[in-house]
Amino acid sequence: MKKILIPIDFTLNSFQTIDYVLDLFKDEACDFYILNTYTYNTNSLDAIQMLQVDDDWFEQPKQQSIRQLGTLVERYTLNLKYVNHRFYAVSECLSLLDAIKKCINTLSIDLIILTSKKENNIGKKTKNIVDKIRSCPVLLVPPHASACKKNNLTIASDFKEKINPLEINKFLNILENTNLQITILVLGKQNTLSANASDNLETILKSMQPLLRGPIQLHYAGTFYKLKDYARAHLDGIMCIVDKKPDVFRKIGLFHSNIFSTLKQLRANTVLTIHQ
Numbered sequence: 001m002k003k004i005l006i007p008i009d010f011t012l013n014s015f016q017t018i019d020y021v022l023d024l025f026k027d028e029a030c031d032f033y034i035l036n037t038y039t040y041n042t043n044s045l046d047a048i049q050m051l052q053v054d055d056d057w058f059e060q061p062k063q064q065s066i067r068q069l070g071t072l073v074e075r076y077t078l079n080l081k082y083v084n085h086r087f088y089a090v091s092e093c094l095s096l097l098d099a100i101k102k103c104i105n106t107l108s109i110d111l112i113i114l115t116s117k118k119e120n121n122i123g124k125k126t127k128n129i130v131d132k133i134r135s136c137p138v139l140l141v142p143p144h145a146s147a148c149k150k151n152n153l154t155i156a157s158d159f160k161e162k163i164n165p166l167e168i169n170k171f172l173n174i175l176e177n178t179n180l181q182i183t184i185l186v187l188g189k190q191n192t193l194s195a196n197a198s199d200n201l202e203t204i205l206k207s208m209q210p211l212l213r214g215p216i217q218l219h220y221a222g223t224f225y226k227l228k229d230y231a232r233a234h235l236d237g238i239m240c241i242v243d244k245k246p247d248v249f250r251k252i253g254l255f256h257s258n259i260f261s262t263l264k265q266l267r268a269n270t271v272l273t274i275h276q
Contacts, residue, residue, distance in 0.1 A: 007035040017115040023147035027177040029084040065091040134275040137167045152237035156185040159197040165207035167274035183217040228265040240272040
């Protein structure tokens with residue numbers, strides 16, 4: 001069984017994300033873990049007021065989260081769209097990032113699903129998760145996304161650095177029974193690729209081909225700036241971008257990943273982010 005984690009906030013967008021993911025993985029046996037997190041707002045309470053707070057004050061957010069999750073899981077279970085899908089509720093009194101880390105460790109999660117926003121800017125929580133979760137691929141789903149009968153995954157890179165195929169192959173294994181077309185979009189011109197970039201491209205092609213039913217399509221975008229045009233023309237597919245291994249300045253918080261400037265160009269697309 002593939003284990004997929006879907007954090008939700010009970011908004012319409014998060015429900016649309018669940019429906020999209022179910023259709024995307026319709027041919028796969030999956031356990032879907034629906035995660036909701038809650039915290040206590042203690043900012044307005046002083047020390048004496050905190051001592052006077054009764055148990056009901058602490059229980060209310062917890063019970064509300066559990067109740068809403070229970071209703072949602074029951075609805076998807078009773079109205080089961082695909083018989084190979086199972087649903088579980090996870091309620092945590094943690095920050096979203098810490099709750100996701102806990103689920104990855106305790107449930108052996110294969111893929112994280114996040115609902116992206118309509119706005120140009122990437123949400124702070126989303127940015128934090130993409131930046132800090134490096135042991136599991138993350139799929140960002142925009143509002144109103146819809147799965148096609150023939151799914152396409154486009155891996156976009158300049159291949160100047162070697163791509164670790166582990167997370168890509170992990171995603172391909174989740175879709176092992178799905179008719180998935182793979183496209184490699186090289187952000188450069190074919191006749192100007194360095195020997196190192198050509199070797200890195202060849203390595204990733206050899207790694208993925210045994211996992212696929214059909215051939216891999218290879219396209220050259222010419223420049224990085226053509227990525228946005230390609231993405232706009234392929235809104236029904238999944239774009240895959242690679243987050244480079246963080247250097248010491250990223251680790252201490254002085255800089256953020258360059259992946260976020262790329263994500264802004266792909267905000268209307270479903271995007272798979274993988275990590276070096």
